[in-house]
Amino acid sequence: MKIVVLTGSPHKNGTSNTLVNEFIRGAMEAGHTITRFDTPFLNIHPCIGCDHCGMNGPCVFNDDMPNILDTILASDMIVFATPIYYFGFSAQIKSAIDRFYSRNGQIQRKHLKSAFIVTAWNNDNQVMSAIEKHIEILIDYLNLENVGMVLAKGYGYTGAGIEKHYMEASYNLGKKSNTVTSRLG
Numbered sequence: 328m329k330i331v332v333l334t335g336s337p338h339k340n341g342t343s344n345t346l347v348n349e350f351i352r353g354a355m356e357a358g359h360t361i362t363r364f365d366t367p368f369l370n371i372h373p374c375i376g377c378d379h380c381g382m383n384g385p386c387v388f389n390d391d392m393p394n395i396l397d398t399i400l401a402s403d404m405i406v407f408a409t410p411i412y413y414f415g416f417s418a419q420i421k422s423a424i425d426r427f428y429s430r431n432g433q434i435q436r437k438h439l440k441s442a443f444i445v446t447a448w449n450n451d452n453q454v455m456s457a458i459e460k461h462i463e464i465l466i467d468y469l470n471l472e473n474v475g476m477v478l479a480k481g482y483g484y485t486g487a488g489i490e491k492h493y494m495e496a497s498y499n500l501g502k503k504s505n506t507v508t509s510r511l512g
């Protein structure tokens with residue numbers, strides 16, 4: 328498969344990037360091709376809702392997003408990796424998701440496979456509840472076939488201390504991403 332990975336953390340060696348690196352290692356070992364976009368380091372203007380695209384046309388912003396969208400539409404799977412920022416996606420990756428608007432129908436018709444990797448500082452029962460609901464609705468709305476999620480709670484900004492079971496779950500998600508796997512949260 329061709330897999331496109333969108334990351335949302337400015338911490339290059341942080342927790343979500345550490346887990347997504349494991350996903351990529353597994354996916355590459357399984358023979359998949361990866362194209363990675365680290366949204367915090369790219370030029371992605373937030374959608375301004377001008378509707379120039381009419382949800383199916385060129386965006387007024389000729390930044391890095393048209394290339395990302397072309398890559399998504401030429402892929403079989405999309406992976407989202409984000410730290411929790413106030414119980415949701417980071418603004419950086421959310422800006423990229425909002426820009427899906429200009430190719431909304433095309434993305435829905437692709438019926439892409441998907442996976443989600445999310446990390447949070449807190450380690451309580453509610454920290455993931457809002458983003459889990461958001462992800463569930465996004466999967467349905469974008470007509471994605473989700474193959475799995477890793478929801479890792481209790482981590483700061485360094486990936487070094489991440490527990491083995493989350494690393495293994497991310498690796499296995501990549502390795503077995505052409506089959507439906509279970510969620511680890």
Ligand SMILES: Cc1cc2nc3c(=O)[nH]c(=O)nc-3n(C[C@H](O)[C@H](O)[C@H](O)COP(=O)(O)O)c2cc1C
Nearest residue numbers: 336341342343410411412413414447448449483484
């Ligand atoms: C602006 C901001 C908002 C955050 N909001 C939350 C939050 O609502 N809940 C939480 O548990 N952690 C929150 N965090 C902590 C990060 O989600 C957490 O440390 C995460 O593991 C960092 O991942 P990273 O190393 O990939 O950046 C926040 C961090 C920042 C910078």
